[in-house]
Amino acid sequence: xxxxxxxxxxxxxxxxxxxxxxxxxxxxxxxxxxxxxxxxxxxxxxxxxxxxxxxxxxxxxxxxxxxxxxxxxxxxxxxxxxxxxxxxxxxxxxxxxxxxxxxxxxxxxxx
Amino acid sequence: xxxxxxxxxxxxxxxxxxxxxxxxxxxxxxxxxxxxxxxxxxxxxxxxxxxxxxxxxxxxxxxxxxxxxxxxxxxxxxxxxxxxxxxxxxxxxxxxxxxxxxxxxxxxxxxxxxx
Numbered sequence: 248x249x250x251x252x253x254x255x256x257x258x259x260x261x262x263x264x265x266x267x268x269x270x271x272x273x274x275x276x277x278x279x280x281x282x283x284x285x286x287x288x289x290x291x292x293x294x295x296x297x298x299x300x301x302x303x304x305x306x307x308x309x310x311x312x313x314x315x316x317x318x319x320x321x322x323x324x325x326x327x328x329x330x331x332x333x334x335x336x337x338x339x340x341x342x343x344x345x346x347x348x349x350x351x352x353x354x355x356x357x358x
Numbered sequence: 359x360x361x362x363x364x365x366x367x368x369x370x371x372x373x374x375x376x377x378x379x380x381x382x383x384x385x386x387x388x389x390x391x392x393x394x395x396x397x398x399x400x401x402x403x404x405x406x407x408x409x410x411x412x413x414x415x416x417x418x419x420x421x422x423x424x425x426x427x428x429x430x431x432x433x434x435x436x437x438x439x440x441x442x443x444x445x446x447x448x449x450x451x452x453x454x455x456x457x458x459x460x461x462x463x464x465x466x467x468x469x470x471x472x473x
Binding site for chain 2: 283289290291293296337344345348350
């Protein structure tokens with residue numbers, strides 16, 4: 248079935264650790280890819296997006312993601328996390344004008 | 359704040375009752391989307407509008423669910439004869455068309471609890 252898969256449901260890191268959250272999708276053809284973040288008590292916010300061009304995409308708050316077409320992957324990275332990065336992160340694909348979300352990864356940063 | 363606005367934030371009702379939620383999109387956005395999110399899951403697409411036209415409905419949207427966007431601005435989502443399984447967060451999002459290259463902006467959601 249066509250889907251978006253996030254590798255980890257819950258990740259716990261200490262401040263200053265490096266972060267990589269995995270995301271794979273199973274749709275063929277042209278895709279638009281997103282990472283959304285939901286901070287505690289807040290609405291979903293766009294972190295970064297890939298439409299075309301440079302497969303290394305930079306987003307807000309020091310996050311970046313790399314689109315690897317051959318691996319159907321769009322992993323999210325941050326070199327050094329902060330306590331304020333504690334949130335839930337969703338990988339998503341825009342398919343036929345609607346967004347298909349992964350199940351999310353809950354990230355908890357220890358101070 | 360001129361983001362997407364949803365009302366109410368929380369709704370608690372008894373099984374079998376009807377509920378209606380409202381979404382006010384960002385004013386210049388002509389696309390409006392409804393999603394449902396349950397615990398431990400990402401948001402799941404329900405339906406979307408371009409202006410007042412409902413362009414697609416998910417199979418998740420049973421005949422107890424109806425959505426409208428009568429004047430191409432705000433939208434309502436009604437659930438009739440609510441069931442326990444309807445308990446979820448209902449999210450609204452809006453974007454400019456064409457939707458494919460436009461990010462969607464989400465509201466805070468309406469959390470529905472069925473007693």
